Amino acid sequence: MRVTRKYLLAQEHETCASVYHCLSRVVWRTFLFKKEEKEFFRKTMRQYEAYCGVKVLAFCLMSNHVHILVKVPPKPKRMLSDAAFLEKLALIYSDEHLADVKRWLAECRAIENKEDRKLAVRELKERYTRRMCDLSEFMKAVKQKFTQWYNKRKGTTGTLWEGRFKSVLVEDGYATRMTAAYIDLNPVRAGMVSDPKDYRWCSYGEASAGVEVAQNGLLEVMRKPDGYAVNEPLAETWQEVMGEYRMMMVGEGAAADQEAQGVLGESKSIRYKRRNGFSASEIDKTLKTGGKLSAAQMLHCKVRYFTDGVVLGSREFVDRFFYRMKEARPEQHTKRTTGARKLQQVSDSRMYSLRDLRKDIYRI
Numbered sequence: 001m002r003v004t005r006k007y008l009l010a011q012e013h014e015t016c017a018s019v020y021h022c023l024s025r026v027v028w029r030t031f032l033f034k035k036e037e038k039e040f041f042r043k044t045m046r047q048y049e050a051y052c053g054v055k056v057l058a059f060c061l062m063s064n065h066v067h068i069l070v071k072v073p074p075k076p077k078r079m080l081s082d083a084a085f086l087e088k089l090a091l092i093y094s095d096e097h098l099a100d101v102k103r104w105l106a107e108c109r110a111i112e113n114k115e116d117r118k119l120a121v122r123e124l125k126e127r128y129t130r131r132m133c134d135l136s137e138f139m140k141a142v143k144q145k146f147t148q149w150y151n152k153r154k155g156t157t158g159t160l161w162e163g164r165f166k167s168v169l170v171e172d173g174y175a176t177r178m179t180a181a182y183i184d185l186n187p188v189r190a191g192m193v194s195d196p197k198d199y200r201w202c203s204y205g206e207a208s209a210g211v212e213v214a215q216n217g218l219l220e221v222m223r224k225p226d227g228y229a230v231n232e233p234l235a236e237t238w239q240e241v242m243g244e245y246r247m248m249m250v251g252e253g254a255a256a257d258q259e260a261q262g263v264l265g266e267s268k269s270i271r272y273k274r275r276n277g278f279s280a281s282e283i284d285k286t287l288k289t290g291g292k293l294s295a296a297q298m299l300h301c302k303v304r305y306f307t308d309g310v311v312l313g314s315r316e317f318v319d320r321f322f323y324r325m326k327e328a329r330p331e332q333h334t335k336r337t338t339g340a341r342k343l344q345q346v347s348d349s350r351m352y353s354l355r356d357l358r359k360d361i362y363r364i
Contacts, residue, residue, distance in 0.1 A: 171313025
């Protein structure tokens with residue numbers, strides 16, 4: 001089932017925040033990202049996260065592709081105040097350009113006619129604020145700035161990216177937690193590290209190093225419906241919640257303390273892996289014999305549902321999206337009566353996908 005991003009982004013976004021798993025690959029799958037490239041991309045992502053008003057919940061920068069799990073709030077109904085507007089612009093624009101905008105804003109404010117003045121101010125601000133709370137504009141800005149920096153540095157021209165980007169709408173809660181863990185385990189699946197906390201360019205590695213914005217992103221991922229007290233110290237909340245997050249990555253039976261148990265793939269955890277059936281050969285055997293993978297086993301495979309599933313979440317969440325999409329475009333969806341499809345060969349029945357994938361779903 002092909003769904004345009006226009007319809008993917010339109011569902012409920014005017015009234016509530018939405019979570020998306022975005023994937024973008026380097027053209028020709030070239031291993032372009034070295035340390036310096038990853039660091040510049042990470043800084044650029046954080047700059048535009050603040051400017052666009054979105055929240056990066058999890059991310060991972062690999063050698064030839066990037067994963068970003070981002071929460072996009074609805075566009076604000078009210079126009080930003082002059083002070084807030086200029087503060088936003090200072091995040092990404094030069095001092096010279098900011099001075100120009102201040103001058104233009106002052107000229108707009110000096111217009112005598114009230115209606116003309118309001119219109120001029122609004123038009124000026126909308127030239128800059130249209131990128132805020134917009135997934136496509138956020139991804140475009142980050143990738144475009146990285147491309148400009150890279151081409152200038154290398155003396156090259158042209159695009160660095162394979163098309164635009166893939167996006168999957170993810171239900172807040174369990175599906176978001178599973179997707180974040182899947183993203184953070186990318187370097188482990190690739191054999192680059194044995195523990196994601198040792199990989200600097202993923203959200204768990206950044207958070208484990210004490211970076212507060214990364215910690216806040218994963219706290220949002222793991223936040224329960226009742227939330228946490230506003231005055232609760234971040235460090236205490238981080239230790240408690242990240243123990244739970246780490247357990248998701250290593251599977252049932254892992255210790256809650258971060259230092260008490262190595263994650264899967266670590267050579268010192270051979271006995272643990274065997275006890276829980278996480279070796280590559282055992283997972284491969286399970287898949288070939290039609291067996292069921294546990295949630296943690298699934299996270300240690302490359303899973304197309306996380307990148308090609310279109311919508312990922314509970315049955316109710318996926319069906320709700322499907323029915324609204326069918327109502328909007330009935331001529332394109334005449335064969336299916338329901339949207340949610342169970343994830344194949346997974347014992348956990350809490351997650352469903354909109355796309356009914358059949359081929360190459362899992363790779364070890």
